[in-house]
Amino acid sequence: MIRRFGEPPQNGQRYTRRPGAYALLPRDGRFLLTCQYDPDPDLQLPGGGIDPGESPISALHREVHEETGWNIATPRKLGVFRRFVYMPEYDLWAEKLCHIFVARPVLQLGPPREKNHEAVWMDQEKAAGLLGNPGDRHFAMQFTMPMASY
Template identity: 30%
Template sequence: LFFVFLFFKKILLITSHRDKSSWIFPGGGVEPNESTIDAAHRELYEEAGVKGRILRELGIFENLERKHRTTVFTVYVEEEYDDWDDKRLINRQRHWYKLKDAASLLRIYKPSQLNFLEQFISTSPNHINLLHQMSS
């Protein structure tokens, strides 16, 4: 379960819990008896210290080799907190990046998540403007 965040034309990335120099999308697993929507809201706060409105399900991405399925949501962030679980526990950081900078970081640190960003761009109503932001 992973998320793509768009907020004033910027993308939210967080540091990886394994490598603090790596930037990735927030995400996590679904607990027993929890919906993917509820898990998304919980993980948003735990990992990134934000609350927001889920705009749409971007898609379900399957990795047949690893027998893993990832549901990706686009989220409009409405609240940011200065203090949150992962910041306190593991000193996790968050940062808003321009689209092209987020793409560059994902290409380096988490290429599989770059697919989510590309899917977001290609299915957005203003995808031409977003493609321009990626290249400029």
């Protein structure tokens, strides 16, 4: 059974399954996050949809780079959750299957390539309370690995 966060599915609403890969990116007591400004400001774990034929790890590297401008190393899966949401940018009701990883941010190559995204460094405890969805907040709060190992 995959744990659900957020609103329950609405009766009678059809949902499209959308797998995605997302990362906790710790460094020096802070997380590297992304803020998506459209349609409204939303603080998120960097990541996004896994394209057909793409592995979760490949998607993770691609999405983190697009949303933060950073390359990552040593991704390790922490868990998975699902949430039922409307995605206005796609006009789609989705069952998002969110695969959560922890990885090490190693090199900033430039600014985010994804439109309306900004890379943000934030204290871990503060980030855990401000992330925009309860699944992201759960994994940020549960993260207990020593920073020295990343």
